[in-house]
Amino acid sequence: MAIRERLSGNEAVAYAMKQINPDVVAAFPITPSTEIPQYFSAYVANGEVNTEFIPVESEHSAMSACIGAQAAGGRAMTATSANGLALMWEMLYIASGARLPIVMACVNRALSGPINIHNDHSDSMGARDSGWIQLYSESSQEAYDNMLMAHRIAEHPDVLLPVMVCQDGFITSHAIENIELLEDEKVKEFVGEYKPAHYLLNKENPIAIGPLDHFTHYFEHKRQQAEAMRNAKKVILEVADEFYKLTGRKYGYFEEYKTDDAEVCIVVLNSTAGTAKFVVDKMREEGKKVGLVKPRVFRPFPAPEIAGALARFKAVAVMDKADSFNAAGGPLFTEITSAVLAHGATGPKFINYIYGLGGRDVKADDIEFIYNKLLEIAAPGKVDSIYNYIGVRE
């Protein structure tokens, strides 16, 4: 029986970490992810986990300590946000390049400057090419579930890549909502023991990790890393299938909400997808054929699958909670339109909305405005503006 609870997103992630009971957690506090190591350190102090908790002096050191611990043969985890993630930057690449399946909770927050503590996706979107698998979460429930699936994906021998589980800072990290938890023993069984094939503390098979890699081999290693990311696509679905059998909660690369007969569609990540579902329900009652696609897996990017799912709509709005400052749309928009072009879907008209930067609240009215805009576009099939902003004074 699932355990009915109410937890904030941060509580849910810390609870998942408690049930996973990793060998090492190294973290440095930064709003809004601070509560995760805070709650977790209480579990350590109370003896509820036997994790070595390393309170480091910076996020650079947090990721470095995770790399050391994982390379030694342990399971390592951390949590961070915004500038904390930015300070980890070079170590993110070391972690993925050394093929260390570290799991990190990223509580999305706007990168400074100007200084802002609230939610957008500029932090994790900036890390999209760092070789980390990225899973996004609409609610506390999804943050919890993604954390439980993360190690299984990361540690699979065909993958061996680090995983970042993202959720919206404050909006879900600090909001109490209903959640269903799994029993400790079920989590233990599902996540399993970490048994690395190669690790530093194995005296029977001594290895080096992180040596100089010249032009003679670096390229091959990068090619293998890219292959591992491709392999992750298969593993993500396998793990999701097993998780579905355990919990009844279904996960894939993305969620399609009321899209079957929809004419227009919004694509949006994390908590705003929940608000969009609310608006879809309301507009459906008014007879409007609107739907939603919510990507869960952004790395690896499910290009053919998402292109296939979007091909049948007349008009699609991709919403980005990060700006690329490239005069050509946000990161999700460029990925999606590129996938659609590459896979030959020519039907839908695409527009982009940058929204919610620095925690600007996204209202149901904003989403409804975008659906109405899409319905206008769908009728004559004419787009007057591709790159747009919503909810900003200009």
Next chain:
Amino acid sequence: MGRIVEIRWHGRGGQGAKTASLLLADAAFDTGKYIQGFPEYGPERMGAPLTAYNRISDDKITIHSNIYEPDYVVVIDETLLEAVDVTVGLKEDGAIIINTTKSPDEVRPLLKGYKGKVCTIDARTISMETLGRYFPNTPMLGAVVKVSKVMDEETFLNSMIGSFKHKFASKPEVIEGNMKAIERAMQEVKGL
């Protein structure tokens, strides 16, 4: 899609508007509802105006925006009536619940023409008399449940006993005072 009851709390930093919203969420959760409880985080300073929110429903809640058209507004600190537009967006068939010694008729002129129900509760006196200190949250919680009828009163009271027993496990002597504060608020709230 079930109806979602939306509540907005106005308090000042340090008065526990956030805690009150979380307590209400807990109580509603205990009665089997779907809930959300979340504060609006701004510059956090003691005494600065602070807003917190609740959504309560029989069905799963997916919306994750702030609340703009609440069914109920709760004002923990009456000095906010002059500083903040507390009735903005408040539904006319809803109600505002204010912590004040004044009567509903006396505070209505401060509410910028709000035509809906105005309820008042003297949470300070109740708190001082039952708890010996000023904790407006506990009586306000009782008043909100009474006015909004968002959950069954008896189930609510049972849930509160349970959560106080948990919260005050190390000082059980304060449980009775807290329950008394809630019960008195439910009886004494004016303007029903």
